[in-house]
Amino acid sequence: MVDANKKFITGADMAVKAAIDAGAQMMYGYPITPATEIFTGWIKNKQNFLQTEDEISAGFAVCGGVLAGQKAFSASSGPGHVLMQDGFIMAEGMRLPFVLFAAQRGGPSSGTVIYSQQEVMLACYGGNGEGMRLVYSPSGPEELYALTRRAFNEAWKYRFPAIVLTDGYTLKEKSIVDFSLINDVENFPAYPLVAEGQNIHWPNIFTSEEELNHELNLAKADFDKITPLVATSEIIQTDDAEVILIAHGIVAVAAKEALAKLRLENQKVGLFRPITLRPFDKVTLDKTVGGKNVKQVIVIESSFGQLARLVKDSMDTTLGKPFNYIQYPALGIEIEEMVSEIKKIII
Amino acid sequence: MIYKVLLAGDGGQGVQTIADLICRAAFKKGLEVTEIPNYGLEQRGGASLSFVQISDTKIGYPKFSCADLMLIISNQGRERSLAQKGANTQIIDIKDFKDELEAKKISSQNINIFFLKVLASFFEENGIFNKVDLEQVFEEKFGKKENWLEIKDIFNK
Amino acid sequence: MSDLIPVKFCNGCGYPIILMLLNKILKEMDLTSQTVLGLDIGCSLLAVNFLPVNTFQTHHGRVTPTMMGFKRARPNSICIGCTGDGGAYAIGLQGLAHAIKRDEPITVIVVNNTVYGMTGGQVTPTSLHQQKTETSPEGNIDHPLLGPEFFKPIAHKDAFLARTAANDPKQIQEFLTKAIETQQAGHFSLVEILSFCPTHWKTKGVETINYLNNLKETFKPGTL
DSSP states (O other): OOOTTEEEEEHHHHHHHHHHHTTOOEEEEOOOTTTHHHHHHHHHTTOOEEEOSSHHHHHHHHHHHHHTTOOEEEEEOHHHHHHHHHHHHHHHHHTOOOEEEEEEOSOSTTOOSSOOSTTHHHHHHOSSSOOOSEEEOOSSHHHHHHHHHHHHHHHHHHTOOEEEEEEHHHHHOEEEEEGGGSOOOOOOOOOOSSOTTOOOEEOSOOSSHHHHHHHHHHHHHHHHHHHHHHOOEEEESOTTOSEEEEOOHHHHHHHHHHHHHHHHTTOOEEEEEESEEETTOHHHHHHHHTOTTOOEEEEEESSSSHHHHHHHHHSOTTSOOOEEEEEOTTSOOOHHHHHHHHHHHOO | OEEEEEEEEETTSSHHHHHHHHHHHHHHTTOEEEEEEEEOSOSSSSEEEEEEEEESSOOOOSOOSSOSEEEEOSHHHHHHTGGGOOTTOEEEEGGGGHHHHHHTTOOGGGHHHHHHHHHHHHHHHTTSOOHHHHHHHHHHHHTTSTTHHHHHHHHHO | OOTTSOOOSOTTOSHHHHHHHHHHHHHHTTOTTTEEEEEOSSGGGGGGGTSSSEEEEOOTTOHHHHHHHHHHHSTTSEEEEEEEHHHHHTTTHHHHHHHHHTTOSOEEEEEEOSEETTTTSEEOTTOOTTOOBTTBTTOOOSOOOOHHHHHGGGSOTTOEEEEEETTOHHHHHHHHHHHHHHHHTTOOEEEEEEOOOHHHHTOOTHHHHHHHHHHHHHSOOEEO
C-alpha cells in the first residue's frame, strides 16, 4: 500500500538529495553534530568529498573550488560554523558562490549537539562584513530541499555566498516525503571565476578606505537589486489578524499549528514567516505588521531575540505596533506551550 | 487521528530500532508518520528517546509535549520522559514486566524485541495498525540476519 | 608584466627577485596560462598584480587550503601558494601540515624573512633565538622552526621540500622548477626562500646581504 513516490526520509538526506540534484560537485566537511549526516549522506551517495583537518580548511577549500568554477559546498554547526565563517567572509568579500548548510545547535560554546535557533546572527552577519549573503530558513524537509536548490542557483546566479540555515531537529527528523510533489528546477550552471589564461588580478584587501567603500557600495547595489527577486516569506491568515506571530524554520512549523488552534478559539491570529532571512522580505513584513487590525506582534524563536532583531531592523519604524517575545533559547517550543504562552500575552 | 508515542531507554537498548519499525509499519499502511530521536552526548550509555507521531494527515511539528503512549525500558528513560507524561498517557514500563521477562528468560539485548511485541498488541487494540503489519516490517528488517530464527522466537514467545 | 605597475615592495625586498624568477620558470615551462597564484595577506599580497599570471589574494594563513580546493577542482592547473613564514608556520601551520600529510599536489613558496613584515616586524616561528622585535622586546625566547625539516617526516617520499635564498637565483630556479615538476607528478612541494628584509632587519646595503647569509647558518639551504 506504499506509494512508490513516498519515502520515509531524514532531513539530512533531503539536504543531500537537494545538493546532488543541484549539481553540487564537491563537499569539504568536518564531523560535527548535527551536521555530520549531511557529510556522511553525501559520501554514501558516492560523491566527491574531502574531510579536512578543521572547518577553516574546509571553508577555504570551498572558496578554492568555487574560484575554479566548481559547485563546492560544506556543512557545519555551532563552533564549527564559527570557524566556517572565516572562509565564508572571504567568499563575501570576493562574491564567491559558497554554499553552506548551517545546522543550528545549542550555543554559545559547545552548548548542545541538538538544536537551537541561535545561529541566525552568525549566518546573517557573521564575520567582519555587512551580511552580504543569502540566508534561507526552511520549515520542514520539503522546504529544506527546495531552498537548497535555490541556494545553489541564486549563489551562482547572483554571486553571493549562501547559507541554508537549518537545525538539529529538522535534520534528524524522519518523515514521509512525497517526491511526486517535489518540483525539479533548472540548475544555474557553475563557471570558472578564474579561467585559464584570463590573467586576473583579484584582491580582497584594498589600500584605502575609499576603495573598499566603493566596492561595498557596488556589492550593496547588487544586493538591493536582487532583493525583490530573492526575498521571500509566507503569510497565513493575516488579512483580518489582530495579532501577528513571527517565526521561522521549525518553530514556524509549530506556530502554524498553534495558529490553527487559536483560530478555532476565535483568536484573530496571523503568521508572518520569513523564508529568506537575508535579504529579508521587508515589503511583506511592513504590509503585514501595518495591517489595519493589527494590535500586536509576537516574535517566537529558540533564541534570545536573534530573529526579533532582524525583524525590527527590517521593519518600517513608523509602524509603531507593540512587540512581545516568546524566547526559548536552545529549546524546542511545543505547540501546546506556544498556544499557552501566546494566550498569556495576547492583548 | 493523531497518536503520539514516546519511547525511552538507554542508548544501546534498541529504542531507535523499535521506533524505526513502528514507523515503517505505519508507513506501509499508508499512514503519515514522523520520528525524531533525542539523545545525549555519550555514544554509549546515555538516555535514548524517540518521539513518534502517527496520523492520517500530514504531521507538522515532530515533537510533542504530551504522549498518548510511553514505552519505558530503563531508569534513565523513565527520568528523561517525565515531562511528556500526562494524565491520560498510557504507560508500558519495564518495571511492570520484571517477572514476565525473567520467566521467559529475555536477555538484556533482546528487551527491545520483547517490547516490540507488547507494542504490536497495543497498536492493534488502538486501531493504528495490525500486529501483522509490524510483523511484516520486523521480518523485512531482521529476516536476513544470522540469528533471525532466534529473534523471531523471542518476538513470538 | 607592465613597466607601468609601480613596485610596492620595500626597496631591497626579496619578493620581486623571487617572483620574477618564478615568472621566468613558468615561461620556460610554458605554464603561464595554466598557473594560478594564491597569496597570503602579508607582504605577499603586494604580488596581486605583479605577474602575468592569474593571481588572487586569500586570507592570512589560508593560502594552502584555498589552493588545495582550486587544484582539486581543476587538476590540470598549476597551483602555487605564496606566503611568508608567519602565514606558513604560525597561523597556517595546521592547514599546511595536513596538506603535506595528504600529499596535495600543490606548491607552496614560503618567503622567510623571520618577521611579520606587513604589520611592522613582529616575531614569527622562524625568528631567531633572542631576536628582538616589537613583540619580543627582551629577545625571542623560542628557537626557530625549520619548516622543511619539520614536515619531512609526514611528507610523501616523492614530495619535494627544499630551502634556498634570495641571493641564490640559480638555486631558486632549480628548486622552483623541481617543485613544479613535483606538482605535475602529483605530489606536494614546498620551497622556503630566505628573503631580504632591510626594512625590519634595519640593515643597509651589504649589511642586508650579510644578514641573509648569516641566516643560512640556521636555515640550511638544500633539499630534504
